[in-house]
Amino acid sequence: MSYALVVAETRRNIFEERNMDSIGLCSLMGKDAFLLIPFGDYNVNEQYLNGIIKVKVEESMFLNPVVMVNILEKIMASHGKPYLMVFTNSASGTELASYAAGYFNVPIITDVSAYDKERGTFSKSYYSDKIFGEFKPSGEGTFIITVRSGSFKENLCDRNANPSLEIVEDVETNTTRTFMEFVEEEKSGIDITKAEFLLSIGRGTGNNEEVAEYEELAKLLKAVISGSRPVIDKLWLPKTHQVGTSGKTVKPKVYLAMGISGAFQHIAGMKDSDCIIAVNKDPEAPIFQYAHYGIIGDMHKVRDKLKEMLKEG
Amino acid sequence: MNLLVFTKRVPATQEEELRIIDDGNKIDLSKVPFKVNDWDNYSVEEAVRIVEKIGGTVTAVSIGDSESDEVLRRAIAMGAKDGFLIETENILHDPNARSTLIYNFLKKEGLPFDAIFTGVQSEDDQFAAVGGILAAKLRIPFVSMVIGIDNIENGYAIVRRELEGGLQERIKISLPCVMSIQTGINEPRYVSIMGIRKASKVERKVLKASDYQENVENMIELTRWVYPLKKEGATLLSPDLENACKELLNILKEKGVYQ
Ligand SMILES: Cc1cc2nc3c(=O)[nH]c(=O)nc-3n(C[C@H](O)[C@H](O)[C@H](O)COP(=O)(O)OP(=O)(O)OC[C@H]3O[C@@H](n4cnc5c(N)ncnc54)[C@H](O)[C@@H]3O)c2cc1C
Ligand SMILES: Nc1ncnc2c1ncn2[C@@H]1O[C@H](COP(=O)(O)O)[C@@H](O)[C@H]1O
Numbered sequence: 164m165s166y167a168l169v170v171a172e173t174r175r176n177i178f179e180e181r182n183m184d185s186i187g188l189c190s191l192m193g194k195d196a197f198l199l200i201p202f203g204d205y206n207v208n209e210q211y212l213n214g215i216i217k218v219k220v221e222e223s224m225f226l227n228p229v230v231m232v233n234i235l236e237k238i239m240a241s242h243g244k245p246y247l248m249v250f251t252n253s254a255s256g257t258e259l260a261s262y263a264a265g266y267f268n269v270p271i272i273t274d275v276s277a278y279d280k281e282r283g284t285f286s287k288s289y290y291s292d293k294i295f296g297e298f299k300p301s302g303e304g305t306f307i308i309t310v311r312s313g314s315f316k317e318n319l320c321d322r323n324a325n326p327s328l329e330i331v332e333d334v335e336t337n338t339t340r341t342f343m344e345f346v347e348e349e350k351s352g353i354d355i356t357k358a359e360f361l362l363s364i365g366r367g368t369g370n371n372e373e374v375a376e377y378e379e380l381a382k383l384l385k386a387v388i389s390g391s392r393p394v395i396d397k398l399w400l401p402k403t404h405q406v407g408t409s410g411k412t413v414k415p416k417v418y419l420a421m422g423i424s425g426a427f428q429h430i431a432g433m434k435d436s437d438c439i440i441a442v443n444k445d446p447e448a449p450i451f452q453y454a455h456y457g458i459i460g461d462m463h464k465v466r467d468k469l470k471e472m473l474k475e476g
Numbered sequence: 477m478n479l480l481v482f483t484k485r486v487p488a489t490q491e492e493e494l495r496i497i498d499d500g501n502k503i504d505l506s507k508v509p510f511k512v513n514d515w516d517n518y519s520v521e522e523a524v525r526i527v528e529k530i531g532g533t534v535t536a537v538s539i540g541d542s543e544s545d546e547v548l549r550r551a552i553a554m555g556a557k558d559g560f561l562i563e564t565e566n567i568l569h570d571p572n573a574r575s576t577l578i579y580n581f582l583k584k585e586g587l588p589f590d591a592i593f594t595g596v597q598s599e600d601d602q603f604a605a606v607g608g609i610l611a612a613k614l615r616i617p618f619v620s621m622v623i624g625i626d627n628i629e630n631g632y633a634i635v636r637r638e639l640e641g642g643l644q645e646r647i648k649i650s651l652p653c654v655m656s657i658q659t660g661i662n663e664p665r666y667v668s669i670m671g672i673r674k675a676s677k678v679e680r681k682v683l684k685a686s687d688y689q690e691n692v693e694n695m696i697e698l699t700r701w702v703y704p705l706k707k708e709g710a711t712l713l714s715p716d717l718e719n720a721c722k723e724l725l726n727i728l729k730e731k732g733v734y735q
Contacts, residue, residue, distance in 0.1 A: 254620075255639070258618070260608070264572065264609050265608060270570075271696070273602070274604070289701075290489040290494060293494050294494055298696045298698055301697045306696075337617075345644070385733075392660070395660060405642075416732065417731050424490055440724065441710060444491065446493075447493055447494070455710060456711050456712075469721050472722070
């Protein structure tokens with residue numbers, strides 16, 4: 164029971180960078196890391212691993228929760244139960260992890276962004292990062308963790324040995340859920356990833372009538388307008404203007420965020436901007452932890468004042 | 477089509493200052509307003525639209541204290557036929573404990589369903605786990621991040637699930653199943669105070685969580701609450717509006733994005 168089983172997230176034959184955080188957590192915990200990955204030509208950073216287990220199934224089968232539990236069952240039968248199983252905290256990772264937790268009846272802690280070695284506790288976000296809960300699995304036995312992207316990469320440590328390689332075949336499939344096809348986003352209009360200056364608005368905008376006012380401000384500032392997920396969900400801006408994990412990753416010279424709280428799915432999409440300026444009426448808003456400059460105040464007042472100054476020239 | 481929809485009442489903490497009390501054991505939510513979990517609002521709407529189109533019933537279920545009746549009334553105002561409140565004063569942090577409770581409830585009450593809808597995640601705890609755990613316990617298939625239901629009929633559904641960066645995948649799933657619904661799948665209808673008041677006349681059944689306790693145990697232990705580690709943080713501009721705006725424009729000029 165000493166090894167950690169890292170379930171890789173791959174997408175269209177790419178080994179996702181965020182898997183390195185899953186492996187990094189194993190390094191930090193001092194557990195041998197075995198990577199479970201579909202059979203294929205993936206570019207894996209082998210030096211951080213003790214073993215690689217390739218499963219002879221299509222990627223879409225591997226990422227299918229009703230099949231994954233069969234794969235995991237097989238691995239546990241031959242390797243014994245792992246100390247823990249690690250998944251990414253993303254669209255595929257959370258889906259697989261929660262289903263596996265229910266199937267094997269084991270503890271699960273999701274969206275983990277820190278581990279306290281002395282206390283043996285995992286920190287998970289509550290209330291969009293305003294507070295963190297420190298959890299540990301009760302009792303002994305395998306447990307499941309999903310890891311927030313960007314949290315443990317720095318903890319990776321080189322194993323100095325070639326990882327063992329194993330190939331798993333004859334996985335039992337399941338047709339109660341099947342992959343049909345990928346659906347690409349429609350390309351249209353402005354590409355926000357090319358903008359040097361983004362004015363990004365969040366739920367704090369309030370209602371649809373206000374949006375035009377921000378579009379006018381963007382025009383005056385020669386900025387491109389973008390938004391957080393709720394703004395797109397409410398159809399205030401088109402989907403192609405969404406910043407974040409399920410939208411676009413942007414890196415403008417200036418990212419001016421108004422009325423955005425700073426949930427990690429948003430932060431992940433804009434944290435590498437050269438200069439982040441946040442306007443928010445809540446001094447505790449997590450976005451101020453990532454911003455270079457901040458204004459604590461009402462975004463509408465800031466907007467109106469800016470417009471007034473810009474119109475005066 | 478019989479659809480069961482889970483809906484949770486959550487604190488609206490976005491604009492609130494949250495304080496940890498009792499030596500890290502508790503978060504003071506006494507002054508925080510509560511609301512329906514955003515994800516569940518979309519999921520109730522989606523369920524109601526389906527039965528409006530192809531017939532059937534939507535039943536809303538919530539676990540929580542007596543105040544959670546509010547989100548059931550809301551669901552009924554949106555078009556659910558009835559509601560169940562599984563009442564408990566305990567806050568069940570562990571998604572396994574919540575799913576087991578739901579599992580026991582479903583088994584004992586024998587509610588018929590073709591699909592169970594949950595939200596992708598609770599706004600407060602962000603576990604994104606209850607739907608998946610429940611599906612596995614029921615040994616039925618699961619799909620999360622559902623951003624479109626293209627078709628749902630005779631024993632199967634075709635749905636689109638959201639991946640990363642605007643990409644989606646289309647999958648086929650057999651019924652019964654559990655779907656976790658993502659925000660943006662639809663535009664939830666407006667619910668008026670009048671509508672909620674009218675919904676009060678529809679019976680909601682109140683059940684005791686203590687009747688469904690078999691194997692409900694916390695598999696994870698909360699040791700304490702902590703505030704996020706503060707990084708250096710932002711340099712704050714002037715508290716005076718006019719000066720703050722002047723400083724902001726200067727920064728934009730300095731960065732070369734505005735002349
Ligand atoms: C699988 C998944 C994928 C996701 N993908 C994305 C994504 O790609 N992009 C994304 O953005 N989110 C994404 N989210 C959602 C994310 O978790 C948050 O819910 C979302 O980012 C919150 O948006 P917000 O900051 O605009 O709203 P809120 O969190 O509601 O914050 C609103 C902020 O506005 C402030 N405010 C309110 N009124 C005013 C005012 N008058 N003046 C100044 N400030 C004001 C408030 O203090 C608050 O901080 C995803 C979630 C999941 C589960
Ligand atoms: N106490 C509860 N009452 C009703 N539904 C819940 C409750 N907790 C979780 N759920 C459902 O499970 C989904 C995912 O929750 P979570 O796993 O806590 O993020 C929510 O969107 C709800 O649909």
